[in-house]
Amino acid sequence: MININPFTLDLTKLTVGKQNRFGFTGKNGTVQDYYNIKNFVLKLPVNAFKPGEFLNTTTSVTTGRTLPGLLDPNPAQKDQQVVKLSPTGNYYIIHPFDNKFDKEINGIGDLTSGFPTNWYREALRQSLLKIGTTTKNVKYQIIGIQNSYDEPRAYVNQVLANNILGFATNISQMYDKTNGQSIIMI
Numbered sequence: 001m002i003n004i005n006p007f008t009l010d011l012t013k014l015t016v017g018k019q020n021r022f023g024f025t026g027k028n029g030t031v032q033d034y035y036n037i038k039n040f041v042l043k044l045p046v047n048a049f050k051p052g053e054f055l056n057t058t059t060s061v062t063t064g065r066t067l068p069g070l071l072d073p074n075p076a077q078k079d080q081q082v083v084k085l086s087p088t089g090n091y092y093i094i095h096p097f098d099n100k101f102d103k104e105i106n107g108i109g110d111l112t113s114g115f116p117t118n119w120y121r122e123a124l125r126q127s128l129l130k131i132g133t134t135t136k137n138v139k140y141q142i143i144g145i146q147n148s149y150d151e152p153r154a155y156v157n158q159v160l161a162n163n164i165l166g167f168a169t170n171i172s173q174m175y176d177k178t179n180g181q182s183i184i185m186i
Helices: 119-125 158-165
Strands: 023-025 031-033 042-045 083-085 091-094 175-178 181-184
Touching: none
Parallel strands: none
Antiparallel strands: 023 031, 042 091, 083 091, 175 181
């Protein structure tokens, strides 16, 4: 796994799905794979949740498939596992954008019933993660628009998003390297 700082990542070099079929030419002139969004990691403290909380299965809004519990490190369908416990057992290590939580994308045909539900989307739906309301004057620049077949999407720089929401904006407070793996601290 490549250890890349998510706060400086070029968002035009992201992809989804199981395989990288295309690449891009890097700064040094070599062709490299696109960065797969499923490799992003979220680290949540276990003690922030009650025992047994968010373990119930649900149904995907888009595909109708059964989804594992949001904090279940041992789902019945092992191919849907996106949550693991850290080696110390103190943290959930989650791949929030990995579509295998619902249905792995192997090609365009997998999108006929809609974009599969990822952990992040389901966590917002079940209120494990919440978006609060706040008012701030923030300067921003739209760098592009992504047309989508399902819901509108916005991609925001993590430092700017944390600034808007009142969270830490110091990179050393948000970015932790544990066991050589990049962890986004939210």
